[in-house]
Amino acid sequence: MAGGDRHGHAEEGGDEQAGTPAPALSELKAVVGWLQKGLPFILILLAKVCFQHKLGIAVCIGMASTFAYANSTLREQVALKEKRSVLVVFWILAFLTGNTLYLLYTFSSQQLYNSLIFLKPNIERLDFFDLMWIVGITDFVLKYLTIALKCLIVALPKIILAVKSKGKFYLVIEELSQLFRSLVPIQLWYKYIMGDDPSSSYFLGGILIILYSLCKTYGARATSQQCSEAGDICAICQAEFREPLILMCQHVFCEECLCLWFDREKTCPLCRSVTVETLRCWKDGTTSAHFQVY
The missing domain is CATH 3.30.40.10 (Zinc/RING finger domain, C3HC4 (zinc finger))
Structure with a gap:
C-alpha cells in the first residue's frame, strides 16, 4: 500500500508538471501578447516615418522600377544576339541618362554626385536617414552607369566585336561595377561613424571603424x-x-x-x-x- 501511495503521489505530481506551461513558452506568449497590444502604436510610428520620408521612398521606388525595366530589357536584347534592336538599346541608354540627369538636377543643392568621386555631399549633419538616402541614390546611379556601358557593347556591330566575345566584356564591366560600388560607401560610413562633432568619442569611433573594415573583407x-x-x-x-x-x-x-x-x-x-x-x-x-x- 505504501508503494501504491507513492505511485499515486508521483502521478499527481506528474499531472501538475504536465499542466504547468514551460517557462520559455510562457515568455513567448508574453512577448506575443505585448506585440499584439503594441501593434497599433508601431503602425502609427511606421506611418509617421513613411510620411516624413515620403519623397525619398517615392524616389527609391521609382529608381528601382527603372532599374528593373532597363535590366530586363537589356538582357532580352543580349539574348537576341545578332537580331538585337539598336533602337531599343539606345532607348534604354537615353532613358537611363535622362533619369540620372533629372535626379541629380532636382537634388543639385545636396550635390549627391560628390559621393561618386569619394567626396561628401552638401549636407550639414549626416544622420542615419541621410546616409541611407545618399548610399541608395549613389548605388542606383552606378547601376545605371553599368547598364549604359553594357548598352554600348550590345550596340557594337559584329565587325568590330563578335557576339560570342561580348559576354567577356559584360563580365568585366559587372565585376568592376560591383567592386566600385563596394568602395563608394566606405567614406560615407567612415564620416558617419566618426561623426562631425569634435567632442564625440574618437575611441568608440575608432573601434567601430575597425569593425566596419573587417566587415568589408571579401573572398x-x-x-x-x-x-x-x-x-x-x-x-x-x-x-x-x-x-x-x-x-x-x-x-x-x-x-x-x-x-x-x-x-x-x-x-x-x-x-x-x-x-x-x-x-x-x-x-x-x-x-x-x-x-x-x-
Whole structure:
C-alpha cells in the first residue's frame, strides 16, 4: 500500500508538471501578447516615418522600377544576339541618362554626385536617414552607369566585336561595377561613424571603424589546414594550389582554375553542387540588383 501511495503521489505530481506551461513558452506568449497590444502604436510610428520620408521612398521606388525595366530589357536584347534592336538599346541608354540627369538636377543643392568621386555631399549633419538616402541614390546611379556601358557593347556591330566575345566584356564591366560600388560607401560610413562633432568619442569611433573594415573583407580564401586536408593538389590542374579558394561545398581549387572552369560550367568540379557564391553568371548582360548598403 505504501508503494501504491507513492505511485499515486508521483502521478499527481506528474499531472501538475504536465499542466504547468514551460517557462520559455510562457515568455513567448508574453512577448506575443505585448506585440499584439503594441501593434497599433508601431503602425502609427511606421506611418509617421513613411510620411516624413515620403519623397525619398517615392524616389527609391521609382529608381528601382527603372532599374528593373532597363535590366530586363537589356538582357532580352543580349539574348537576341545578332537580331538585337539598336533602337531599343539606345532607348534604354537615353532613358537611363535622362533619369540620372533629372535626379541629380532636382537634388543639385545636396550635390549627391560628390559621393561618386569619394567626396561628401552638401549636407550639414549626416544622420542615419541621410546616409541611407545618399548610399541608395549613389548605388542606383552606378547601376545605371553599368547598364549604359553594357548598352554600348550590345550596340557594337559584329565587325568590330563578335557576339560570342561580348559576354567577356559584360563580365568585366559587372565585376568592376560591383567592386566600385563596394568602395563608394566606405567614406560615407567612415564620416558617419566618426561623426562631425569634435567632442564625440574618437575611441568608440575608432573601434567601430575597425569593425566596419573587417566587415568589408571579401573572398573565401582557403587556409593552409584546408589545403592540407585537400591533399595540397588542385583537382583541376593536378598541381600545387596557387591562390586557393574554397567553395561552399568545402572543396578547394586554384583561383585561376576556377575562373576557367566557371566559364563553361556552373557546378563544383568534384561534387557537381551549384556554387552560387562563386559563379560568374553575368555574361548574359544582367546587372546585379544587390543593394550595396555598406
